Amino acid sequence: MSIDTAGSTLALGGRSASRTQQALTAAHLYYMQDLTMEAIARELHTSRSSVSRLLSHARETGLVDIQIHSPVESAAELAAVVRERHGVTAHLVPMPDHTSDVDRLERVAMSAARLLGRFFDSNMTLGIAWGSTVSAVSRHLVPKALSGAEVVQLNGAGNTRTTGIIYASEILRRFGRAYGAHVQQFPVPAFFDDPETKRALWRERSMKRVLDVQEHMQVALFGVGSPFAEVPSHVYIGGYLEPEDYRSLSADAVVGDVATVFYRGDGSWRDVALNARASGPGLDVLRRTARRVCVVAGMSKLPSLRGALAAGLVTDLVIDEPLARALVA
Amino acid sequence: MSIDTAGSTLALGGRSASRTQQALTAAHLYYMQDLTMEAIARELHTSRSSVSRLLSHARETGLVDIQIHSPVESAAELAAVVRERHGVTAHLVPMPDHTSDVDRLERVAMSAARLLGRFFDSNMTLGIAWGSTVSAVSRHLVPKALSGAEVVQLNGAGNTRTTGIIYASEILRRFGRAYGAHVQQFPVPAFFDDPETKRALWRERSMKRVLDVQEHMQVALFGVGSPFAEVPSHVYIGGYLEPEDYRSLSADAVVGDVATVFYRGDGSWRDVALNARASGPGLDVLRRTARRVCVVAGMSKLPSLRGALAAGLVTDLVIDEPLARALVA
DNA sequence: GACCGACCTGCACAACCGTGCACCCGCTAT
């Protein structure tokens, strides 16, 4: 008689179980056993709406993981062409040609966020650039409980107007929270005024520690900047660069940047003048990272994307399908 | 102008794409980008109902894979107790205590079928017993495109009334189709009349080939039979055994069987008389298999389950939660 | 060339699900 209340309920799903346990049970009943929410509500002795919320909770917190496998034999032809031509794995995000640039970014970011969970695991280090693309990704991350994971900021965010801490650290924090990871900030300006200051600072042990973490990351996540596009990236409008800097970039025939490091259409970057003052990791450091996930949305990014591919910065490319078609056209 | 019709559609999702490609696109838009079916229908230039069917197709054919991860720290206490006490990984299938035995079987089988896809991969061999449990599982398999996979029947199906070919081969065929695997039948009676015939047949090269495949399987899937339960298993009602056989089992204190091989409550089996005439693999052969998935539903199976656990036949146990609770009680 | 069957489509309807709202409970600061 003492177990009477538990008698007709579920040991793991009963009213006394934790929210997570209930969500787990509901998810099992819904996704594995194909019950309706109504039926689940009866089994859990609660209302259908609570079950609906429980399932949302389960999805949002990563208890339920939905993957899409394209059967190998038919792996989207377009992706195959991209792989052959550029040597990267393309993750195409389908959408109509007439999608606006903001929608593209949002949709690509959502897909990228869900994909990232497959690449990032316990005891790994993830390096992130920041900018509108990575920021958009950060808003759609699916939590995954990892241990010993670390997230490190790849480039500084300070400029002449703000230290950029708030914006960049908000992004970092989202990643850290989603993966239960330790976050490593990088409190330096995006661009130094004097390259000598950068070199000096880089010799400081506190900075060396961060740089060392960057060097050993297994996954890097970044977008590409497009300095001369109609819709310039965050770096180009936030007061980071001076008119003379633009002239310098122009003179160097720069087509884009990754984490404040600039490159030309042919992928060269070492002798771009501005890079001496940039806070981001040298592209050779980036290239030593095992998995380098580049997220790109919108036609205006095409030239800088080409440059990034030419520079061999990318192993996995998350990209909207119309742009991918333009890339191989 | 010639590409006009394709201009406002999706290259991969347009009307000319294959059903699979369309389903893939729809799945991406639905599960990765959270669009409604209505919106997807617009992008794919089709009706909403077609999108609904496309998504069903994607789920049924394994294009979409839904997994449930219980966060390690909270991995159902009950499962932990089972692991500790019996050394097996328990996959608990939640359901109310008052669930009928047929519902239990159906629900456990559904979960088991979805789980199996995680264990069975290309170039592996899967051994299956047959019986009501495995049959139920076979009806819920989620397809997965493998190469070089093989499915082998573990025990014969013939009896004095039929060769059992139709029933058993239907089950086998379902597995073969779901995984694109080659199927290996085992056309022998479930029980021989004369153990000598079995020994003779086992020396035939055609039989040796099958036995050899069985010995090298990486995954085995089976239920447990319960000879003296209220709801006896297939083997015990299909005309396979004679009254004297039952007396023999009773005299040997048998509590159950796996693939026609009988064991006692303490897990012993070698000296059970009837086993000399059984077509199933010796339990030592079974125990050499890396992953041995046992599917059990319903209280009446408890004694035979205990025996199978005592015999160390199981590495992964798919079981309804009320039964699991009874097991550890 | 008419017929047939297998398959696909959109419609319409019913079933199902998400969410704003009012409410309740336990906690805390006043």
Place this chain on the structure above:
DNA sequence: ATAGCGGGTGCACGGTTGTGCAGGTCGGTC
């Protein structure tokens, strides 16, 4: 004590999704 607050619940409604049905298309057959 009590008002306020954060978080959870069920109801009711409207949006979303599954599915039987009545076509339509295509390829094969007599």
